Amino acid sequence: MLELINLRKAFNPGTINEKKALNGVSIKLDEGDFVTIIGGNGAGKSTTLNAIAGVWPVDEGAIIINGQNVTGLSEHQRAKYIGRVFQDPMTGTAATMEIQENLALAARRGQSRTLRWGITRREKEEYRELLKTLGLGLEDRMTSKVGLLSGGQRQALTLLMATLKKPQILLLDEHTAALDPKTAAKVLQLSDEIIAANHLTAMMVTHNMSNAIEYGNRLIMMNNGQIIYDVKGEEKKNLTVDDLMKKFEEASGTTLNNDRMLLSKKG
Amino acid sequence: MDILLQKLSTFGNALPGDITQGLIWGVLAIGVFITYKILDFADLTIDGTLGLGGVTAVVLITNGVPVPVAMIIAFLAGCAAGLCTALLNTMLGIPGILAGILTQLALYSVYLDINGKANAPISVDKFPLVISSRYVTAGNELWDILRTVGTALIFVVLIIGALYWFFGTEYGMSIRATGCNTSMSKAEGINTKRTTIITLVLSNGLVGLSGALLSQYQGFADVNMGRGAIVIGLAAVIIGMVLGEVILRKRFNFIGKLTFTALGAIVYFVVLRIVMLIGLSTDNTKLFSALIVAIFLAVPYIQKSSKTSFRKAGKRSAVGAAGAAAVGESDEMQPALSGSVSDSDKKEGE
Numbered sequence: 001m002l003e004l005i006n007l008r009k010a011f012n013p014g015t016i017n018e019k020k021a022l023n024g025v026s027i028k029l030d031e032g033d034f035v036t037i038i039g040g041n042g043a044g045k046s047t048t049l050n051a052i053a054g055v056w057p058v059d060e061g062a063i064i065i066n067g068q069n070v071t072g073l074s075e076h077q078r079a080k081y082i083g084r085v086f087q088d089p090m091t092g093t094a095a096t097m098e099i100q101e102n103l104a105l106a107a108r109r110g111q112s113r114t115l116r117w118g119i120t121r122r123e124k125e126e127y128r129e130l131l132k133t134l135g136l137g138l139e140d141r142m143t144s145k146v147g148l149l150s151g152g153q154r155q156a157l158t159l160l161m162a163t164l165k166k167p168q169i170l171l172l173d174e175h176t177a178a179l180d181p182k183t184a185a186k187v188l189q190l191s192d193e194i195i196a197a198n199h200l201t202a203m204m205v206t207h208n209m210s211n212a213i214e215y216g217n218r219l220i221m222m223n224n225g226q227i228i229y230d231v232k233g234e235e236k237k238n239l240t241v242d243d244l245m246k247k248f249e250e251a252s253g254t255t256l257n258n259d260r261m262l263l264s265k266k267g
Numbered sequence: 268m269d270i271l272l273q274k275l276s277t278f279g280n281a282l283p284g285d286i287t288q289g290l291i292w293g294v295l296a297i298g299v300f301i302t303y304k305i306l307d308f309a310d311l312t313i314d315g316t317l318g319l320g321g322v323t324a325v326v327l328i329t330n331g332v333p334v335p336v337a338m339i340i341a342f343l344a345g346c347a348a349g350l351c352t353a354l355l356n357t358m359l360g361i362p363g364i365l366a367g368i369l370t371q372l373a374l375y376s377v378y379l380d381i382n383g384k385a386n387a388p389i390s391v392d393k394f395p396l397v398i399s400s401r402y403v404t405a406g407n408e409l410w411d412i413l414r415t416v417g418t419a420l421i422f423v424v425l426i427i428g429a430l431y432w433f434f435g436t437e438y439g440m441s442i443r444a445t446g447c448n449t450s451m452s453k454a455e456g457i458n459t460k461r462t463t464i465i466t467l468v469l470s471n472g473l474v475g476l477s478g479a480l481l482s483q484y485q486g487f488a489d490v491n492m493g494r495g496a497i498v499i500g501l502a503a504v505i506i507g508m509v510l511g512e513v514i515l516r517k518r519f520n521f522i523g524k525l526t527f528t529a530l531g532a533i534v535y536f537v538v539l540r541i542v543m544l545i546g547l548s549t550d551n552t553k554l555f556s557a558l559i560v561a562i563f564l565a566v567p568y569i570q571k572s573s574k575t576s577f578r579k580a581g582k583r584s585a586v587g588a589a590g591a592a593a594v595g596e597s598d599e600m601q602p603a604l605s606g607s608v609s610d611s612d613k614k615e616g617e
Contacts, residue, residue: 053454079456092454094447097440105444108437109456115433118440161455 001201002029002169007051007061009225021047022058023225029169029203029218033232034195036212037205038244039222040252045205046087048222049171052203054078066168080110083162083200085155085175085191092158095147099138099157102146103127106161130160134190152183156190163194170195172204188215209241223252274544280405283412285540287403289533290419291480292499296507296532297426297525298473299500304508304524305434306446306466311367312352313474313500315374316345317493320478322378325387325488328394338397338479345475346468348374353467357460378490385490389482396483422480426473427525433469434521442466498556499535505563507531535559 009022022044029035037045051058052065054075063071065081086092093102104119104127124142131139134156138149146154155175162170172191176184192215195202206212212219219236221229221244228251231239295317302310320341327337348370355366379385391399398418402411433439444452445462452459474496482488507527511519519527538559539552547555 075453076456076458079454082454084454086450091448091450094444094451096447097443101440101443105440105455105457111456113437113441113457115436115438118435118437 001031001033001066002052002203003027003062003064004048004052005062005064007048007063008059009047009051009056010059013059021225022051022061025051025061025222025225025227027220027227027230029201031201032199033218034192034200034202034216035204035218035220036216037203037220037222038207038209038212040248043222044225045222046173047225049084049173049203049205052169053082053084053171080165081168083109083165083167083170085158085162085170085172087174087177089151089154089158089178092161093146093149093154096145098143099131099146099149100124100127100142102157103130103161103164106164109165130164134160150183152179152187155179155187159187159191159194163198163200166198166200168201170200170202172202174205174207177207191215209244213237213239213241213244221248221251223248228252278540278544281540282537283416284400284403285536286533287398287400287416287419287484288481289536290416290423290529291398291477291484292503292536293419293423293529293532294426294480295474295477295496296500296503296528297423297430298470298477299497300504300507300525300528301430301434301466301473302470303501303504304446305443306463308363308446308463308467309367309497310349310352310467310470311364311497312348312370312374312467312471313367314493314496315371315378316348316471316474317478317481317496318378318488318490319348319374319381319493320345320475321482321488321492322382322387322478322490323475324479325389325482326381328396328483329387329389334395334397334483338476341479342472342476345478346472348475349467349469349471350464352471353464356467357463375490382488382490387482387488389486389488391483391486398480398484399486400484401486419480419484422476423529427522427529430525431522438462438465495553495556498553498560499532502535502556502559502563503532504528505531505560506534509563510534 004025004027007022007025008020011017011019011021019042021042025044025048027035037048039045050056052063054070054073054077058071061071062069065078068081070078070081084092094105097105100119100123104123107123128139128142131142136153136156138153138157146157149157158175175191176187179187188211191202191204194200202216204216213236217236218230218232219239220227220231229247295313298313299310302308323344324334324337324341327340328334332340351373352363352366352370355361355369356363361369389396391401398415400415401407403415434443441452441455441457442462442465444455444457445459445466449459452462478488478493481492507530508524510531511523511527515523515527535556539555542555543549543552
């Protein structure tokens with residue numbers, strides 16, 4: 001479904017600030033895989049997701065989505081294959097536009113935008129039903145501006161938008177990190193439900209190791225722009241947070257340096 | 268008293284002309300609205316585009332081109348100016364404001380290339396112009412005055428209608444999204460460079476059309492006719508937004524915004540007339556425009572900072588700290604009186 005072949009990316013190359021963010025990332029995802037990604041600060045987790053999304057071109061390597069090489073496609077051209085939810089709840093929605101308008105924009109991801117009316121009556125009914133499934137009461141606020149919603153509501157809406165048109169791959173980039181613990185748990189639960197219900201292939205960066213173990217069928221650990229640990233199935237299910245800490249030290253030769261990750265070790 | 272009456276009558280006589288002029292500038296202001304408010308792009312190109320549209324129309328009409336055709340070409344010339352700025356910005360990475368200034372400057376030369384000199388007169392006696400200030404002044408038949416105001420009004424209404432439709436379409440919605448959140452737009456598959464280009468082209472097209480109307484209305488085009496146009500356009504937009512929010516409140520929707528932008532331009536010219544009757548000299552009209560925009564832009568900021576400022580926080584903390592210190596001292600020195608001290612402290616706090 002998704003294949004990354006030896007991805008490399010350096011930021012500020014040739015300067016004193018040069019940072020080799022990706023040092024040969026390769027992975028192959030099967031259809032329906034739900035991969036959680038953990039790793040220290042600057043390990044390349046978000047960078048990997050951004051490379052897939054096409055925020056900038058990679059220096060080397062190839063990105064294959066569903067058999068098609070998308071390495072040369074720009075961000076908006078790739079968007080038709082990819083659904084994304086960002087860390088900052090502000091990023092994924094248009095604040096000055098209505099809830100239903102945001103959904104209508106997302107429903108047309110990857111299609112050419114014509115001079116037909118931007119949102120049809122039939123769509124509005126569909127969206128009302130969909131919003132009901134969130135259980136946040138948003139179905140009665142369809143014409144409210146998204147800027148009036150809370151962070152959690154915005155992330156839930158972004159999730160709905162990202163999956164409204166079934167993506168080949170769903171990228172979740174620490175999408176619960178900016179939310180309070182209770183809301184974060186809710187949004188995470190919702191993500192899991194949506195992924196399962198639509199049988200989506202997904203990648204989720206998280207700093208919460210228990211979440212990384214609990215959710216998904218596969219877990220990868222990154223360090224220094226490389227994948228240092230890749231585990232799935234039964235073996236993943238039986239992991240503990242301590243196992244992960246140990247694995248990290250074994251594979252990287254250092255202790256884990258993600259502060260937030262360590263803080264949330266027990267959570 | 269006589270002077271007052273005289274001024275009132277001058278004001279009354281000038282009113283239809285001011286409204287017409289406001290409507291013509293309203294077309295420009297609507298162009299400013301779609302870049303400044305919808306796309307979030309301060310486009311300074313239009314100072315040059317207004318003159319370009321004006322001179323294009325005048326030169327074509329005086330050379331025998333039918334008026335409607337000349338106006339369409341003026342619109343297209345405006346589009347081309349917008350395209351220049353858009354390409355400088357999206358393809359060559361020049362910041363929006365600077366890209367606009369560059370095109371604007373270049374357009375002064377383009378104007379002179381088209382006309383050969385700074386002024387290009389056109390007479391309503393010789394050509395069938397769509398609009399002229401000749402028929403809007405006192406002494407004209409009421410029908411002529413109404414026809415002139417009505418012509419400008421028809422242009423504004425048609426443009427508002429067309430834009431209301433356009434920004435409700437799939438493509439129009441993607442432009443609104445671009446102006447609001449570029450990351451989100453890209454993630455939703457919107458080509459944000461293209462939406463930026465289309466919006467600037469459309470906006471400058473409207474400004475070109477406004478220039479074509481204005482040069483016919485005033486009977487000439489001038490290389491400096493667009494100087495400060497962006498400020499007048501912004502004034503109209505800002506006045507319109509303030510009025511709209513006060514009058515329509517929650518019902519201030521998209522079509523309301525477009526309408527109030529045009530209304531803002533009318534208000535601007537009517538107010539300008541009033542301050543000129545009071546005694547502002549014509550030399551100072553640009554100072555007046557700049558002041559209006561500065562004041563209207565500053566008011567929300569001042570309102571916000573009057574509620575929450577460091578100076579006030581400092582004052583509050585000084586009162587609190589002094590009170591706390593006073594209580595602390597009296598507690599130490601006169602424990603028996605502490606009750607009454609905190610009472611007085613409370614009063615002070617209230």
